[in-house]
Amino acid sequence: MKSPANSNARVVANYGSELVLMDENQKYLTASPLKKLGLLVCGDIVGYYHEGGINRVTSVLERSGTLSRTDRRGQAKPVAANITQLVAVTAPKPPFDPLLLDRYTVAARHIDVDLLIVINKVDALDDETRETAQHLQDTYHEIGYRVIRCSTKTLQGIDELRHQLAGQVSILVGQSGVGKSSLLAELLPEQEIKVGALSENSGLGKHTTTVTTWFNLPDGGAMIDSAGVRQFGLDHLNDFDLQLGFKEICELATSCRFNDCKHTIEPDCAVLKALEDQSLAQQRYNHFIRMRDDPN
Numbered sequence: 001m002k003s004p005a006n007s008n009a010r011v012v013a014n015y016g017s018e019l020v021l022m023d024e025n026q027k028y029l030t031a032s033p034l035k036k037l038g039l040l041v042c043g044d045i046v047g048y049y050h051e052g053g054i055n056r057v058t059s060v061l062e063r064s065g066t067l068s069r070t071d072r073r074g075q076a077k078p079v080a081a082n083i084t085q086l087v088a089v090t091a092p093k094p095p096f097d098p099l100l101l102d103r104y105t106v107a108a109r110h111i112d113v114d115l116l117i118v119i120n121k122v123d124a125l126d127d128e129t130r131e132t133a134q135h136l137q138d139t140y141h142e143i144g145y146r147v148i149r150c151s152t153k154t155l156q157g158i159d160e161l162r163h164q165l166a167g168q169v170s171i172l173v174g175q176s177g178v179g180k181s182s183l184l185a186e187l188l189p190e191q192e193i194k195v196g197a198l199s200e201n202s203g204l205g206k207h208t209t210t211v212t213t214w215f216n217l218p219d220g221g222a223m224i225d226s227a228g229v230r231q232f233g234l235d236h237l238n239d240f241d242l243q244l245g246f247k248e249i250c251e252l253a254t255s256c257r258f259n260d261c262k263h264t265i266e267p268d269c270a271v272l273k274a275l276e277d278q279s280l281a282q283q284r285y286n287h288f289i290r291m292r293d294d295p296n
């Protein structure tokens with residue numbers, strides 16, 4: 001008997017028992033994967049065949065740029081595959097979370113993808129949050145990251161964002177309610193994208209996006225919208241990987257007297273010296289130490 005032809009497709013979303021795929025003609029279809037393939041995630045490229053009214057996924061191409069977080073059992077769990085850029089979104093509401101941003105600097109470095117930082121909701125800044133936003137922008141810019149200020153209300157920064165996304169496979173990450181899906185909706189006005197409100201009591205997001213989903217962008221490239229997180233566990237990384245993710249600390253460390261300097265009490269530590277003369281941001285250093293002591 002002739003076996004059915006195999007075709008390739010992109011995993012757009014994983015709904016547990018069912019995958020949504022996009023085929024080479026940009027058509028959506030549903031499929032079920034063979035169990036032995038393990039967890040397939042948004043961004044995976046899979047082989048499938050159609051038989052008896054069902055699409056069966058039988059293979060998956062090797063991944064690059066896999067974003068993973070640590071699950072409850074301490075195992076790395078893939079979130080999305082084949083990405084080239086992390087877009088970490090933060091906002092004055094829910095409150096800025098610089099520790100989470102620093103976790104994303106580590107994650108991006110670990111999987112060797114670009115990091116773009118978006119400060120969203122700049123229309124909603126007050127005196128205090130304006131100062132924090134400026135401080136964040138200066139700190140990350142100084143380290144060498146691109147930082148864009150955006151607002152989906154005034155559309156400030158949206159063109160710049162579009163420009164930074166062209167040709168990349170990006171994933172939107174950040175706390176629930178910072179406006180990830182709202183930004184995506186501005187980029188894809190034709191698509192219906194669900195946007196949530198913040199809880200009136202806590203001011204936190206309500207986890208509106210629940211399934212990580214792939215969208216093709218009109219100017220080429222793609223954007224993956226992911227569910228908001230409170231925490232981004234990285235305890236599958238060792239101290240070395242962690243230090244690599246703090247690239248300014250990594251650079252300084254080459255001038256420490258000891259190769260295995262821990263940058264806490266050692267003599268002639270270039271990191272401590274940089275802290276003293278304020279060329280290293282105190283908050284970045286604090287987060288580095290904190291993540292090393294307790295990676296989760």
Ligand SMILES: Nc1nc2c(ncn2[C@@H]2O[C@H](COP(=O)(O)OP(=O)(O)OP(=O)(O)O)[C@@H](O)[C@H]2O)c(=O)[nH]1
Nearest residue numbers: 151152176177178179180181182196207208209228
């Ligand atoms: N003032 C202001 N509000 C915004 C802006 N962008 C988004 N919002 C609001 O923020 C709330 C949350 O937006 P979402 O886009 O659903 O946030 P999200 O990051 O996708 O949240 P999750 O899907 O839960 O992770 C909504 O009420 C939006 O209208 C902005 O630029 N300015």
Ligand SMILES: [Mg+2]
Nearest residue numbers: 180181208209
């Ligand atoms: Mg969302």
Ligand SMILES: [Zn+2]
Nearest residue numbers: 256261263269
């Ligand atoms: Zn040192």
